[in-house]
Amino acid sequence: MVIGAAVVLFIASFLNLANYDCPAGVDCSRFNTNAWDSLGLLMSVYLAGIIGAALLVVSRMMPGRKVAGLDLGQFGAAFTVFALWTAFWTIIDVDNAGAGLILGLLATIVLAAGAIAGPLVPALKAPLVGAPKPQAVQPPYGGQPGQGYGYPGGQQQPYGGQPSQGYGYPGAPAGGQPGQPDPTQAAQAQQAAPQGGAAPAGDFTPFWFAVPVARPLYGEDGAPNPIAELAPGTWYLAVEQRGQGLIAQTQDGRRGVLQDTTGIQRG
Secondary structure, eight states, X not given: OHHHHHHHHHHHTTSOSBOOOOOTTOOOGGGOOOGGGOHHHIIIIIIHHHHHHHHHHHHHHSTTOEETTEEHHHHHHHHHHHHHHHHHHHHHHOSSBOHHHHHHHHHHHXXXXXXXXXXXXXXXXXXXXXXXXXXXXXXXXXXXXXXSTTSTTSOOOOTTSOOOOOTTSTTOTTTSOTTSOOHHXXXXXXHHGGGGSSOOOTTOOOEEEEOSSOEEEEOTXXXXXXXXXXXXXXXXXXXXXXXXXXXXXXXXXXXXXXOOOTTOEEO
């Protein structure tokens, strides 16, 4: 409705503002003027109404946009009401109003009505462009949301407490007692341990552990920059002993050297 009224208002700006009875033999072309011949009338009625309609459309396409603390729709409504006010008193002041003034007045009435009724009528409140649908968040490590100790969204336990049930974690029903590592996972990690560096000690058995504070995990190649950070409240698998440190495996499969092993909790 607002867009259609703005189009009619633009067309009306090219039509005659007043009608004159021209006597025969007299050149009356100078009396056939339109809004483009009167800058004040053009700016205060026709362009003001079109600008107001544009602001109303933009406010519906991009809700929440503000200028000087005011919503774009409020600016648009003010422009359309001002255009209607000026058009009404202009047509009252003209003896023989032409098609340009008549159509201009009708168009500004529709514009102002649409601007005022927009926030009040529920059917006119809907935005012109639908809001994008939120994308589903995929759980990390291929797991299910909210399952497994240490996963985002899962129920976190305080450090030193009994972790919740989860695949491959201490307390999981995959073959071990609560608080003990899963034998199947530990055996697989023990078989894969020699691929990452020196052969493990013969009496070393992979175990689950947690760190009391965040600690860096360095690459097995001895690079000075950490490749990951071990966080408290999450269980990690120690697959090999490297001097005073441990070769630890994170939940996403990365392996590195934990140099500071003081105060760790075994699972």
